[in-house]
Amino acid sequence: MRILGVGVATLDIISLVPEYPPEDAEIRAISRYRARGGNVGNSLILLRQLGHDCAWAGTHAEEADGRWLLAELTTAGIDTSPARGDDRGTTPTSQVWLSQARGSRTLVHFRDLPEYSAKDFGSLDLERWDWFHFEGRAPEETRLMLDHLLARRPGIGCSLEIEKPRSGIEDLFAGPSLLLFSRHYAQARGFREPRDFLLAMRQESSARWIICAWGDQGAWGMDAQDRLYASPAYPPATLVDSLGAGDVFNAGMIHGLSKGGHLGEVLRAACQLAGRKCGQLGFDHLAVGPESPEL
Secondary structure (H helix, E strand, O other): OEEEEEOOOEEEEEEEEOOOOOOOOOOOOOEEEEEEEOHHHHHHHHHHHOOOEEEEEOEEEOOHHHHHHHHHHHHOOEEOOOOEEEOOOOOOEEEEEEEOOOOOEEEEEEOOOOOOOHHHHHOOOHHHOOEEEEEOOOHHHHHHHHHHHHHHOOOOEEEEEEOOOOOOHHHHOOOOOEEEEOHHHHHHOOOOOHHHHHHHHHOOOOOOEEEEEOHHHOEEEEOOOOOEEEEOOOOOOOOOOOOOHHHHHHHHHHHHHHOOOOHHHHHHHHHHHHHHHHOOOOOOOOOOOOOOOOO
């Protein structure tokens, strides 16, 4: 499967600390390193591990960190030719603190780079890809991209991640075949149970699949016949690093459903993959090895 991801790739500067510090405290980090990150960027890394040909459409800064990020994606097997360089800002950067005590992450993101535009997307040869995955950001531009795609490739596989509440984000719910919601978004809409949230979202979208990940409680999904499925979470024996677990889950859902998998089985496998991510630092070798879920 040839997959194009549209969204953000970031430079993550990660510090492993014994525990998250209280305000106005000073602690020593155990280790510090840089890594490629960003929701779409992370999902593409996993999809590439799962055997797909992946490409990234986003903006990168025309400076040293931007060149480093492109090189990292290229080394991981991601085609960056659809991306656009821009000299009007710096590389999007996330300062991340990983708590050794809890395996949780705290993130501060800085971005001053223009978003990938509908004009940029309109210049692409859309016949090159079999599935399109969008990050739910810049709703006005993303709506134009979706309209352009669906007019030229009706019926094409298309997924949309909705992680945060944003002004106008609901305008994107029409068109994608797969909607991937976060617990954060559902709770911001006033829902406390994933089942109730999915039933409400069915009134707002005719997507073939509507999914809501619910952290340590697993994930729920609804198919086109309004059948509900659920999977428990699969936490690791030791929680090491939860950074990017949601992006890994999304990649597992795209992979399984694009191959024609049954929704209940795909939910379970994606939750297992996200759990495996939480048990290790980084994203290397998640989709290979004896403990990999059956995707």
